[in-house]
Amino acid sequence: NAGVTQTPKFQVLKTGQSMTLQCAQDMNHNSMYWYRQDPGMGLRLIYYSASEGTTDKGEVPNGYNVSRLNKREFSLRLESAAPSQTSVYFCASTHRESHPSANYGYTFGSGTRLTVV
């Protein structure tokens, strides 16, 4: 099925451990995003990639790094996990603004629930 695939779905880390969240889309979208969702806070943008080869910081980038590996894949890395990074993480993708289908909003993955203890 076409869409956005995130792995893993659940993860528990100890403080200081590192891990990479994987995201891949098969809709030929140019732009990809990583959000975190915390209770009462909505979804906040961590990093985004407007097109292959570019990445930019969002609202809450501290403690994270990203890699746009190719047009399909956009990974999020936690180098030294902290309890404050306990959250649900969503990857999303969409066409660039100039694309005729840009008004269809974002397509989201199913999320990763990360707990840092």
Add this chain to the structure above:
Amino acid sequence: AQTVTQSQPEMSVQEAETVTLSCTYDTSESDYYLFWYKQPPSRQMILVIRQEAYKQQNATENRFSVNFQKAAKSFSLKISDSQLGDAAMYFCAYRSRRGSQGNLIFGKGTKLSVKP
């Protein structure tokens, strides 16, 4: 910077009744998109309805409709004939049409409960 405000953290509706969820936003732009997303307990983010700011006509998708008041910067969602499956978190979101600023900005959400 644009902001999106959902002033109702929780709402409740009786099955088969109608409910309206509120959303206001702040922007200096004239051309943008607005969206409502639904997040059921499964956690999946589902696009419910979208509105392009240049269109005066309010968007409608089956039982879901919006009241878009551009001058007031208001974008409310009306759910008619509410069903048990409508119970979820609902997020209002804004997206600029200007280049790299086309990131989706979310409100904090409204939790909708549907009573049988």
